Amino acid sequence: MQADAGTSGRARSVDLREDIPHSARMYDYYLGGKDNYAADREAAEQALAVFPHLRTYARQNRAFLHRAVRYLAAEAGVRQFVDVGTGIPTSPNLHEIAQRVAPDARIVYVDNDPIVLVHARALLTGTPQGRTV
Known part of the structure; x- marks a missing residue:
């Protein structure tokens, strides 16, 4: 378990349930991330046995995110981004890509x-010029 401050600022306990697979941690595993547990890896491998291209799909999804955000920040001048259904942050994440091109970019993650x-609270930090929440 880890403590988490809710919207009211009061700490509440969140049970990470390391013994039960979780879709966000399985996705992290497909991407080669480190924020997953044995139950997530086992379930992910079972899914890969049925859908062997899942890892490729997850990586292609991230590659598209990277290309799209880089284009929007560098070419289209977009400075505000909203990522709905964030999942577990995997580097480089949206804010890292956008703020590499435009340090003043603002990013809101929603999940x-x-x-x-x-x-997310442990891993997401932005540039001093921009903002990440």
Whole structure:
């Protein structure tokens, strides 16, 4: 378990349930991330046995995100981004790509999963000029 400050600022406990597979941690595993547990890896491998291209799909999804954000920040001049259904942050994440091109870019991550929130609060930081929340 880890403590997490809710929207009211009061700490509440979030059970990470390391013994039960979680879709965000399985996706992290497909991407080669480090924020997953044995139950997530086992379930991910079972899914790969049925859908062997899942890892490729996940990586292609991330590659598209990288290309799209880089284009929007560098070529289209976009400075505000909203990532809905964030999942567990995997580097480089949206804010890292956008703020590499435009340090003043502002990024809002949205997800309703308390497990994702615990990971996001620990991993997401932006540039001094921009903002990441």
